[in-house]
Amino acid sequence: MxxxxxxxxxxxxxxxxxxxxxxxxxxxxxxxxxxxxxxxxxxxxxxxxxxxxxxxxxxxxxxxxxxxxxxxxxxxxxxxxxxxxxxxKYFDRSLPGKPVGRGTAHPISQFMDRAEDIFTRLGFETVDEREVDNEFYNFDALNTPKDHPARDIQDTYYVMNPESWSLKHQSNDTRYKIQDTRLLLRTHTSTAQIRAMKDRKPPVRIISPGRVFRHEATDASHETTFNQLEGFVVDKNIRVSDLIGTIKEFFARMYYDKDIKLRVRPHFFPFVEPGMEIDISCIFCNQKGCSVCKHSGWLESAGSGMIHPEVLNNMGVDPKIYSGFAFGFGIDRMVMVYYGIDDIRLLYSGDLRFIKQF
The missing domain is CATH 1.10.287 (Helix Hairpins)
Structure with missing residues (x-):
């Protein structure tokens, strides 16, 4: 029942x-x-x-x-x-409360601020640019061929619905049709070169720091998201010696308390000619070889070179009158050297025990 x-x-x-x-x-x-x-x-x-x-x-x-x-x-x-x-009933209201913790800037932010300050003292203007851009600014305007492997989806993150965002462009070169290009997460801060020159005339000294994105495996010295600092100068009679002198001056001011060696070696980049890599000595192994430097004793820190005449044309600058140099620092690796961090992944771990040390 x-x-x-x-x-x-x-x-x-x-x-x-x-x-x-x-x-x-x-x-x-x-x-x-x-x-x-x-x-x-x-x-x-x-x-x-x-x-x-x-x-x-x-x-x-x-x-x-x-x-x-x-x-x-x-x-x-x-x-x-x-x-x-x-x-x-057992709470003692007379006891002092716990102090409120003070926040601090992330080590990358601290380093970036110091780098911007150094370049400001050297006469550079800071320009911020978008992280989502299109193929024209990221590849075409920087003299990157259509069949360059960097354009593959194995290396670059593309946006799936480019029709949802319209980006206007005014180009001096009729070969480029901006409406035919795809949107992507920028793979380098070099996109700032063309955009910054749309409303400027030489002489210019510009830096543009920010995040970039690449589809690659992570390890002690590589991440899919990292920071770069782009810098370029356009003026009359700019030479390779001006580029190397600027980079040496920056490193001398940034790493004034460290025994850092620089190495300049030839390297190909489609947007500069000649191109060169700037390496810094590995402080983690004293150049004896370790996992951070891939047992080479050196850390890649910057790509650089004299701006290619084709890129100057895309800037609206006459390469017969003006020349220029450009460099792109890998900020995260430079932060590793500056603070003695042996794994780049720690910078993005979100572990407060690590972050609070800086």
């Missing part, structure tokens, strides 16, 4: 009489457990009843279940309030 009223009264009495959260859990399980709870047992008895009684008693059992759930939740809140009041 199904006695809903008795189960209703029994459950109400038991729930109201519990004194702790553990006791309430036991009572809740007794009545509402899916396998052998009292309410489930009532539902199982329905199969032996005539159809008319099922239609009448079934909804009543569901109402009982809802009623017991409400009683349990209400009693749980009451017990929590009672526990709070009990704990307040």
């Amino acid at each position: 199904i006695d809903i009223k008795k189960l209703n009264q029994d459950s109400e009495n038991e729930i109201k009489s519990v004194k702790t959260a553990d006791e309430l859990f036991v009572v809740e399980k007794k009545y509402l457990a899916r396998g052998d709870g009292e309410v489930v047992k009532l539902l199982r008895q329905l199969k032996d009843l005539p159809v008319e009684e099922k239609r009448k008693i079934g909804p009543e059992i569901q109402e009982l279940k809802k009623y017991i759930e409400d009683l349990v939740n209400r009693r749980r809140s009451e017990l929590a309030d009672e526990a709070q009041k009990e704990s307040e």
Whole structure:
């Protein structure tokens, strides 16, 4: 026989009489457990009843279940309030509170600010540019061929719906049609070269720091998201010696308290001619070879070179009158050297125990 009223009264009495959260859990399980709870047992008895009684008693059992759930939740809140009041009896309001922790800038932000300050003193203007751009600014305007491997999806993150964002461009070269290019996450801060020169005329000295994105495997010295600092100068009679002198001056001011060696070696970049890599000596192994420097004793820190005449044309600058140099620092690796961090992934770990050291 199904006695809903008795189960209703029994459950109400038991729930109201519990004194702790553990006791309430036991009572809740007794009545509402899916396998052998009292309410489930009532539902199982329905199969032996005539159809008319099922239609009448079934909804009543569901109402009982809802009623017991409400009683349990209400009693749980009451017990929590009672526990709070009990704990307040032993709370000493005269004790001093915990001091509020002070936040600090991330080590990358600290380094970037210092780098910007150095270049500002050298006469450079800072320009911020967008992180989502199109193929024209990221590749075409920088003299990167259509079949260059850097354009592959294995190396570059492309935006799936480029039609949702319109980017206007005014180019002096009719070979480039901006409406035909795809959107992407910029792979270098060199995009700033063309954009910054749209409303400027030589002479210019510009730096543009920011995040860049590349689809590559991560290790102790590589990340898919990292920071670069682009710098370029356009003026009359700019030479390679001006480029090397600027970079040496920056490193001398930034790493004034460290024994850092620089190495300049030839390298190909489509947007500079000639191109060169700037390496710094590995401080983690004293150039003996380690996992950070790939056992070479050197860390790649910057790509650089004299701006290609084709890129100057895309800037709206006459390469017969003006010349220029450009460089792109890998800020994250330079931060590693500056602070003695042997794994680039720590910078993006979000571990406050690590971040608070700076």
